[in-house]
Amino acid sequence: MVKQLRYSNSSNKVLAGDKKEAILRAAIKVFSQNGFFNSKVSDVARQAGVADGTVYLYFKNKDDILHSIFRHAMEIFIEEAKKKIENLDDPAEKLRQIARLHLEKLGQDRDLAVVFQVELRGSTKFMEEFSTTAFADYLNIIKQVFIEGQQKGIFREDLNPTVCSKVLFGALDEMVTNWILSKKNYPLAPMAETVISIFFDGVLNR
Amino acid sequence: MVKQLRYSNSSNKVLAGDKKEAILRAAIKVFSQNGFFNSKVSDVARQAGVADGTVYLYFKNKDDILHSIFRHAMEIFIEEAKKKIENLDDPAEKLRQIARLHLEKLGQDRDLAVVFQVELRGSTKFMEEFSTTAFADYLNIIKQVFIEGQQKGIFREDLNPTVCSKVLFGALDEMVTNWILSKKNYPLAPMAETVISIFFDGVLNR
Amino acid sequence: MVKQLRYSNSSNKVLAGDKKEAILRAAIKVFSQNGFFNSKVSDVARQAGVADGTVYLYFKNKDDILHSIFRHAMEIFIEEAKKKIENLDDPAEKLRQIARLHLEKLGQDRDLAVVFQVELRGSTKFMEEFSTTAFADYLNIIKQVFIEGQQKGIFREDLNPTVCSKVLFGALDEMVTNWILSKKNYPLAPMAETVISIFFDGVLNR
Amino acid sequence: MVKQLRYSNSSNKVLAGDKKEAILRAAIKVFSQNGFFNSKVSDVARQAGVADGTVYLYFKNKDDILHSIFRHAMEIFIEEAKKKIENLDDPAEKLRQIARLHLEKLGQDRDLAVVFQVELRGSTKFMEEFSTTAFADYLNIIKQVFIEGQQKGIFREDLNPTVCSKVLFGALDEMVTNWILSKKNYPLAPMAETVISIFFDGVLNR
DNA sequence: AATGAATGAGCATTCATTCAT
DNA sequence: TATGAATGAATGCTCATTCAT
Numbered sequence: 001m002v003k004q005l006r007y008s009n010s011s012n013k014v015l016a017g018d019k020k021e022a023i024l025r026a027a028i029k030v031f032s033q034n035g036f037f038n039s040k041v042s043d044v045a046r047q048a049g050v051a052d053g054t055v056y057l058y059f060k061n062k063d064d065i066l067h068s069i070f071r072h073a074m075e076i077f078i079e080e081a082k083k084k085i086e087n088l089d090d091p092a093e094k095l096r097q098i099a100r101l102h103l104e105k106l107g108q109d110r111d112l113a114v115v116f117q118v119e120l121r122g123s124t125k126f127m128e129e130f131s132t133t134a135f136a137d138y139l140n141i142i143k144q145v146f147i148e149g150q151q152k153g154i155f156r157e158d159l160n161p162t163v164c165s166k167v168l169f170g171a172l173d174e175m176v177t178n179w180i181l182s183k184k185n186y187p188l189a190p191m192a193e194t195v196i197s198i199f200f201d202g203v204l205n206r
Numbered sequence: 207m208v209k210q211l212r213y214s215n216s217s218n219k220v221l222a223g224d225k226k227e228a229i230l231r232a233a234i235k236v237f238s239q240n241g242f243f244n245s246k247v248s249d250v251a252r253q254a255g256v257a258d259g260t261v262y263l264y265f266k267n268k269d270d271i272l273h274s275i276f277r278h279a280m281e282i283f284i285e286e287a288k289k290k291i292e293n294l295d296d297p298a299e300k301l302r303q304i305a306r307l308h309l310e311k312l313g314q315d316r317d318l319a320v321v322f323q324v325e326l327r328g329s330t331k332f333m334e335e336f337s338t339t340a341f342a343d344y345l346n347i348i349k350q351v352f353i354e355g356q357q358k359g360i361f362r363e364d365l366n367p368t369v370c371s372k373v374l375f376g377a378l379d380e381m382v383t384n385w386i387l388s389k390k391n392y393p394l395a396p397m398a399e400t401v402i403s404i405f406f407d408g409v410l411n412r
Numbered sequence: 413m414v415k416q417l418r419y420s421n422s423s424n425k426v427l428a429g430d431k432k433e434a435i436l437r438a439a440i441k442v443f444s445q446n447g448f449f450n451s452k453v454s455d456v457a458r459q460a461g462v463a464d465g466t467v468y469l470y471f472k473n474k475d476d477i478l479h480s481i482f483r484h485a486m487e488i489f490i491e492e493a494k495k496k497i498e499n500l501d502d503p504a505e506k507l508r509q510i511a512r513l514h515l516e517k518l519g520q521d522r523d524l525a526v527v528f529q530v531e532l533r534g535s536t537k538f539m540e541e542f543s544t545t546a547f548a549d550y551l552n553i554i555k556q557v558f559i560e561g562q563q564k565g566i567f568r569e570d571l572n573p574t575v576c577s578k579v580l581f582g583a584l585d586e587m588v589t590n591w592i593l594s595k596k597n598y599p600l601a602p603m604a605e606t607v608i609s610i611f612f613d614g615v616l617n618r
Numbered sequence: 619m620v621k622q623l624r625y626s627n628s629s630n631k632v633l634a635g636d637k638k639e640a641i642l643r644a645a646i647k648v649f650s651q652n653g654f655f656n657s658k659v660s661d662v663a664r665q666a667g668v669a670d671g672t673v674y675l676y677f678k679n680k681d682d683i684l685h686s687i688f689r690h691a692m693e694i695f696i697e698e699a700k701k702k703i704e705n706l707d708d709p710a711e712k713l714r715q716i717a718r719l720h721l722e723k724l725g726q727d728r729d730l731a732v733v734f735q736v737e738l739r740g741s742t743k744f745m746e747e748f749s750t751t752a753f754a755d756y757l758n759i760i761k762q763v764f765i766e767g768q769q770k771g772i773f774r775e776d777l778n779p780t781v782c783s784k785v786l787f788g789a790l791d792e793m794v795t796n797w798i799l800s801k802k803n804y805p806l807a808p809m810a811e812t813v814i815s816i817f818f819d820g821v822l823n824r
Numbered sequence: 825a826a827t828g829a830a831t832g833a834g835c836a837t838t839c840a841t842t843c844a845t
Numbered sequence: 846t847a848t849g850a851a852t853g854a855a856t857g858c859t860c861a862t863t864c865a866t
Contacts, residue, residue, distance in 0.1 A: 826866100827864100827865100827866085828863105828864100828865105828866105829863105829864100829865100830862105830863085830864095830865105831860105831861100831862085831863080831864105832859105832860105832861105832862105833859105833860105833861100834858105834859090834860105835856100835857105835858100835859100836856105837855105837856100838853105838854105838855090838856100839852105839853105839854100839855105840852100840853105840854100841851105841852085841853105842849105842850105842851085842852080843848100843849100843850100843851095843852105844848100844849105844850100844851105845847100845848085845849105
């Protein structure tokens with residue numbers, strides 16, 4: 001969910017942006033291991049291989065690092081999600097792809113997932129900001145697809161699209177949280193199918 | 207989700223247990239307003255009307271207060287949930303009652319809800335512990351009801367009961383989180399119906 | 413210029429106010445030795461025999477310690493100056509007593525003098541505040557005595573009392589500054605006579 | 619009290635010496651606005667229109683900038699003072715000219731005055747050094763004129779010349795300090811007459 | 825000469841916890 | 846039980862200075 005570090009291939013000089021990304025990667029690792037509040041800026045710096053002060057050349061403060069992790073990852077994720085569904089016609093298939101991408105992305109990067117599921121949730125300050133920015137964008141994508149599905153007669157029209165998008169997100173979110181807290185090391189992405197199956201058809205026998 | 211403060215009605219002396227509960231209530235209020243990490247033990251003490259040191263007569267440390275809030279509230283909640291479903295036969299109705307109780311309880315106590323949705327989530331330490339204790343009990347109740355429903359032929363048998371219980375919980379949980387972060391002041395409990403409707407019948411048109 | 417530490421003489425318990433005064437005395441010593449900006453709060457605490465945090469039970473912050481030194485000393489000084497002149501009739505004698513008290517007080521406490529002459533002067537923020545508070549009171553006392561002298565026909569009436577009070581203060585102030593910077597260890601108080609002599613009669617021969 | 623910036627008028631290239639002077643002027647402005655301790659070297663560099671590192675091509679360190687301001691200004695001042703009095707015979711008139719020059723120079727350059735009256739005073743390190751170098755030279759000029767006046771029978775012989783020179787300096791110094799701290803914007807130089815009048819004739823009526 | 829990215833030492837302040845009363 | 850004064854460990858951030866270019 002975060003771009004890989006890129007090193008210049010025409011010289012051994014590290015690209016400017018790479019130092020910032022190195023700090024971001026380091027922060028994801030450190031925050032996921034010790035928690036945001038227990039992580040020291042100097043831990044992040046050491047992990048990134050830079051001096052403490054250098055962190056402040058790229059980030060306003062410790063909070064800003066956490067913000068950047070979120071913004072950066074969401075940006076990439078939303079971009080990818082949009083690309084993935086733009087060539088699909090079936091709204092149901094679109095939701096299935098989004099669900100899969102959601103679990104795939106976080107399932108690929110446990111550290112990032114921990115930061116997303118735990119560290120970002122521990123403060124109303126963060127929560128409030130996030131729930132009105134990139135996160136709102138994400139929910140909105142789901143919602144629009146749902147509305148499209150209602151218009152095409154695929155989804156029930158008695159349901160509120162906003163609530164439905166939250167139900168789907170909540171279910172996926174819970175899968176991720178359980179996954180990172182689990183002692184077992186099962187693959188996360190396949191759970192998308194089950195979630196989608198329940199979301200689409202419900203649990204009742206027919 | 208937490209017992210109301212009870213004052214002795216035969217004397218002016220506050221009952222011993224009430225002082226502990228006063229501190230718990232104070233902590234719920236303070237934590238929900240400032241966040242756990244930004245709350246000082248002295249804030250909790252002042253809110254409870256006791257001296258700083260007194261807090262340590264009832265709780266091991268600051269973390270222990272948060273733990274107690276969780277344990278105390280979950281205890282009451284699980285007890286109430288069990289009582290609510292013990293006289294019901296229909297597993298579907300049982301889940302409906304649980305869902306409604308979940309949203310009713312937290313919808314009645316915004317401060318407690320904030321602590322549950324935000325403050326308790328900000329540390330893997332807490333999360334790991336919670337996900338294996340009282341929270342596991344709660345998920346297990348849902349799961350058992352689900353299995354019962356499968357045995358009675360009401361619920362689909364191709365679905366994993368554990369995953370289903372998480373999907374239901376995740377959906378409800380997301381409702382609560384959105385509710386506490388929302389500027390609007392809508393009633394939370396009624397959303398249980400929609401969530402249950404989706405969970406039971408799915409979103410697809412038939 | 414600062415009250416001496418008082419210990420309870422009826423028990424070995426240190427009086428509450430004494431801890432604050434102990435910190436003030438310690439700060440005067442530490443600031444005068446290392447300068448305000450180079451002094452660490454922990455230096456002051458160690459010198460006072462208390463923990464770092466204790467300093468903050470009595471002072472808002474490091475700046476507040478410096479402020480308090482000034483306020484405390486000026487309070488005592490102004491009180492004493494007023495008492496010294498209240499029973500005198502001759503305005504000239506009043507100024508002589510003030511000049512002597514000024515040099516006597518600071519001449520008795522070199523550390524305090526260093527703080528007054530050097531540390532308090534190094535910031536416009538402090539300077540501006542001081543020059544409009546206790547320091548203004550001091551200058552005003554001199555000025556009022558001067559006006560009284562003009563009314564009694566003792567002092568020249570063509571001179572601006574405000575300017576005259578500043579001239580006298582400036583001369584005394586320079587004596588103190590030179591004294592603390594001097595390698596030699598001469599007594600400061602006697603210089604009051606010379607300053608007063610010049611201030612009263614001028615340097616011209618007649 | 620500081621030479622004006624001179625730019626080459628035969629080319630667009632700034633003369634080498636001018637860059638050093640530009641940094642000095644920038645430092646005077648920045649120090650007077652924010653105080654020496656609160657000013658960053660990068661502030662000075664920006665104000666001077668050079669890179670941070672460039673400052674260190676002309677000055678050893680931040681302290682050295684403050685030293686240079688003092689040395690540079692005193693050099694010019696003392697040179698000018700000497701020239702002003704070399705063609706005068708009357709010691710009294712010499713002192714009057716010095717007093718006027720003192721207040722004229724600082725009254726022309728408020729930023730420099732702030733640095734002289736406030737920033738240079740905040741450290742015993744600076745104070746001690748200054749009081750034995752250029753400042754001692756300045757006091758010595760006054761003192762020599764005073765002795766000359768005593769020899770010519772103009773000034774009282776019962777007075778210590780050193781003390782007298784300090785009294786005059788202290789009075790002038792206080793005028794400057796009050797001027798920079800004053801909200802009102804009165805001209806400083808004219809106060810030289812009053813100070814000299816008091817210094818020469820005293821405040822007593824005759 | 826000039827640059828400015830990188831460094832890393834340094835410090836005020838907070839606050840959970842203790843303990844003498 | 847209850848108090849609250851005292852403790853002292855712990856850390857984010859700044860900024861003077863360097864040095865490769």
